[in-house]
Amino acid sequence: MTETGDLDERKRAREIDRLRRESEAIARLLRRAVLDGVKTDIESAKAQLVEVEARLETSSKDDD
Numbered sequence: 001m002t003e004t005g006d007l008d009e010r011k012r013a014r015e016i017d018r019l020r021r022e023s024e025a026i027a028r029l030l031r032r033a034v035l036d037g038v039k040t041d042i043e044s045a046k047a048q049l050v051e052v053e054a055r056l057e058t059s060s061k062d063d064d
Helices: 002-063
Strands: none
């Protein structure tokens, strides 16, 4: 009976470890997804700035 209890306890501990590893992997993936989203937003903002700067340069040349 004790041997079965020990096996059940080890099985439970392995399952908890597996779930913990999966949880950590999911957390890493979510952090990466958020960072990828931030990167995309920054790239979009940079592109908009370049476009605005180009318009301003064109506008200032037209004023001359």
